[in-house]
Amino acid sequence: MSQPTSFTSANYAVRIAFVVELAEHLHAYGTTAQRLEGAVIAVTQRLGLDCEPWVNPTGMILSFSDPLRPPGDSDTTRVIRMPPGDVDLYKLCETDRITSLVMAGEMDIAEGHAALRALDAREPGALGKALQVLGFAMVAVGVAGLWRLPWADIATAGTIGLLIGLLDLATRDGTRLKEAGEALAGIVAGAVAILVSAFIVPLNLNTVIIASLIVMLPGMALTNAMNELTSQHLVSGTARFAGAITTVLKLTIGTIIALALAQLVGISPNVRALRPQPDWVEWGALLVASTAFAILFRAARRDVLLVMAAAASGYLISRWVGNALGANIGLFVAALVITAAGNGYARWADRPGAVIRVPGIIMLVPGSNSLRGLMTLVQQQSVEAGQEAALLVMNIVLALIAGLLFGNVVLPARKNL
Template sequence: MTRNSPRTYSYAARIAFVVELAEHLHAYGTTAQRLEGAVIGVAHQLGLECEPRVSPTGMVLAFSDPQRPPGESDITRVLRMGLGEVDLYKLSEADRIAEEVLAGTLDLSDGHAALLELELRRPGRGGRVLHAFGFAMIAAGVAALWRLPWLDIGTAAGIGLLVGLLDMVTRNGDRLKEAHEALAGMLAGFAAIGVASTIGPLNLNTVVIASLLVLLPGMALTNAVNELTSQHLVSGTARFAGAVATVIKLTVGTMIALTIAQMLGVEPQVRAWRPQPDWVEWLGVLVASVAFSVLFRARLRDVPLVMAAAATGYLIARHAGLAWGGPIGLFLSALVVTAAGNGYARWANRPGAIVRVPGIIMLVPGSASLRGLLTLIQQQDVAVGQQALLAVVNIILALIAGLLFGNLILPARKNL
């Protein structure tokens, strides 16, 4: 059956489709430069001129019709939105719908309806519980990667599950949403102190950090600097400030728990011990890779690809770092993962984020930022804080260099 060209639809219908698509891409965690590039490309193919301005909490989209006199058809849409979260399944579906509309195999009206239907899809109770268990799996996997003792791994997994359940309760609650990270830090701190004071000694700070890893803004910090280097200064600055605020709230919550325990005379047993053999680290890679496919809501058929990307990114950074130093390992890993994501987008005509995002997630500096701030406050030593800041900066610089040169070596055909 012959389909109408998308350019033949009304001006308002074409604008409505672009706006709906932009809302979806923003909601699924797309960075400013990639979102703006995607919106401009789709609008151009629909016969529209669009000047987008994207921030982490909203968008301004200015439209005009190049076939009409200047100023006659100008329309501006201002959209206030929440922070996006990575959802690889919905991102892939939105990309597919847009591709079919632009190819003329799907009517514009049907494509708009499909985007609206996609927005209404919400995970059921089983999906939300699985998401909460993803927190526990990430905590256990990362604790195993760090070769912590079994008590530490089990404690991190248990606290991670509690944090995941807390996330279920506070996600849609306006009253608790702003304090979510602080509450999670308090919960992790109290639980870790309870285990360390009653059952056995723990690597206390490390267990807390592992259990809170999903909430740490390592990806946000990396995306913020990436946006700044792409001259998206407003979005990058806002995202960076949001990431710093998240780290501060997690630190505040954890320090409240530690301070209350000290006031009550509770003294947790703390040790620095990492006794596990190599196979535990490999097990941690497997568990963490599975968990990220759950938390990123990957389509079932994409789970092996997401797992492979996550494991590959970590292993390149790990082994190249042992051979040539940590920053070089991070750089090479980010470069390979970015080029691989762009290559996958070219070959499969699907979003490269399916490879790129899980590939760099275990490299981002979230844990280093929280560890540094916790140590700074506990020891009240400015030199310690400077060292922690330098470590975070080194990680970010290595990742950004890898992202930039990965895109240079194999440019992306798709902005996603």
Template sequence: MRQAFPTTIGYAARIAFVAELAERLHSYGTTAQRLEGAIVAVAQTLGLECEPWVNPTGMILAFSDPSRPPGDSDTTRVIRVPPGETDLYKLCEADRIAEDVMAGKIGLAEGHAALRALDRPPSWRGVALRVLGFGLSSASVAGLLRLPWLDIATAGLIGVLVGLIEWLTPRRPRLREASDALAAMIAATVAVAVASFIGPLNLNTVVIASLIVLMPGMALTNAVNELTSQHLVSGTSRFAGAVSTMLKLTVGTMIAMTVAQMLGIEPQIRAWRPQPEWVELCALLSASFAFAVLFRANRRDYPVVMLSAASGYLISRLAGEAWGSPVGIFLSAMLLTAAGNGYARWIKRPGAVVRVPGIILLVPGSTSVRSLLTSVQQQDLAAGQEAALTVLNILLALVAGLLFGNLLLPARRNL
């Protein structure tokens, strides 16, 4: 049983640690309901009362000291933060630091300093690996779709270019707002050039595969999950952010294709998926590794992350062939959510290490962008209705799997 935290330690110091931890967890991609639960648990252990209000771009944390008369110690922190990105290594480190502070293994000042130390910039080796991870994930998704070798190579090349744009964006503030549209425009330009001057491509599919890391599938899933958890403001904001990303990707793609049409460039388009099953299996392995890199997992967690990503895809694929795609996605999400809760319960580390990679190949990001892109290309809303309905089915199956996974094996840790 955890010992009570000594409340003789400064009230302001305890608040500062909780606020710092909250900002870190938010920036590492934690959803609203899990973040609020984690912050309340840490605050209670530190002898604080905390009422958090979290949304994708900020937090309001209202603190009070239960040992003082009501109103004497009320403190409110308003924290403005950009939308977070999944960083499994830093998430695990922040969780470990919080656990050590609550257990009395390290002091508040030491814990605060350890959290700030997580801000160190990545090495050039890490940057290069991440850029290559973009290319590998794009080529792997094209392989999972059994596209021809030229399509796979093109998607991989474009993925590397997208990774370079993603690396440049924080260093060029003017790129930030237009980075998604710029990446999509470059992706479509390269794909059109290859299809026009080298060989025919599954054009739209190659563009979507090359932009797979930018697709808002995880954001859509988290948004609906937050809405079902009654975090209405956060869920609505996250959903709006996902839609805006879809629009920027579509706009960038259409700009490139329209310019090519105006210049009289006619890409050769085909619908051909000739690859055997072994290519799909190899692509699954490489995709699992690529997402371990892109989620910035600790090297010791690579086997767990890769196994989770591969298991989620295989469960969905096999169950989908037997009972239909929605059933496969539901079973996969449910089992991986339960597995993540079990991992957190018994291994004492964040369940996101299992849960997030487990559903990444199931989320409907590519399908949602495809539906919008098809509707804009054909100037007909009905053209994208089938894909839009597929997005809805995937979202419903995923969220149902997440909800019932938590019922199958309840989480004892919020992360």
């Protein structure tokens, strides 16, 4: 297919610079390897370039050539080292919009490159940072409410979530504490929960800790890793899986340190198993959790209600179908419906399906079960104690991956995002 004159006549280096900038943005916003590579290949074909991308969670290799020039005459390779991406739905949608304008010829390639670079300059102000911190607390409160914990447990989880949000804000910009951020979060969660249960009111101790740490758990990363592995992106999937496991290990290390320190100083937490809340608390908690994910995923104002609806729908579908047919079938159906809905939204709205897919899946991922299993394993020093939780995690992941795969079969995606 012949390319528009404006593309093929553009400077070769300018076209490469635009594609590299686009790839960096998609990687920074948490795009999986297969979707990022698909998006890059689609754009380079329109720009009259040959490109062989190789993507992993911590970097990319992009090899370019000009098909109109002799082989080897125009070969250019870019090796890009990047940290693992984080979901930012607003910037992802803006990146998609800018790219669409360039592909449609409504924006010059150089202008598109400048517009993408301008996105990097958009940093959240004081209000945005405060909302992000509040989002951590809201997720903890929402999840604790969904689990129908007592009010004291919900309040404790929310307080810990707020402290972890402040810790995340302090360590986000590459401070020397960043690498130990998850372990420090585990220490904070464990210490506060132990002190509250020992001196104020008994708690569902492990459950409160997990609810407060839920936002840091790599359930989405674990699901994406398995998705990449099933898509034959073996290196990226293996690396992402290892990163997810490492995060769970660091969170577990932090909580176990807090428990060990409490034991050394003679503080014994009062643990109870109680979930007394009525149905209306669960509905309110679902609203709080859905709002929190819209904040944490940095959804644009126009997308807030859509993101909230997607998050709530994923949970409700899995809950209702799970009650009728079994938990794993509920997860499978929810993942299938959400994936198909995201692909449909991308088709008909011509916007990234991630706006629906990511928040819809986040309520289903197995992060809390993986942390619970590892904590039980370490606390009881028994492999058998953690086997049940490990099997539960495996079943959840299998159900989600099956839903993602067959959701793409039911309604294939036209956009890679």
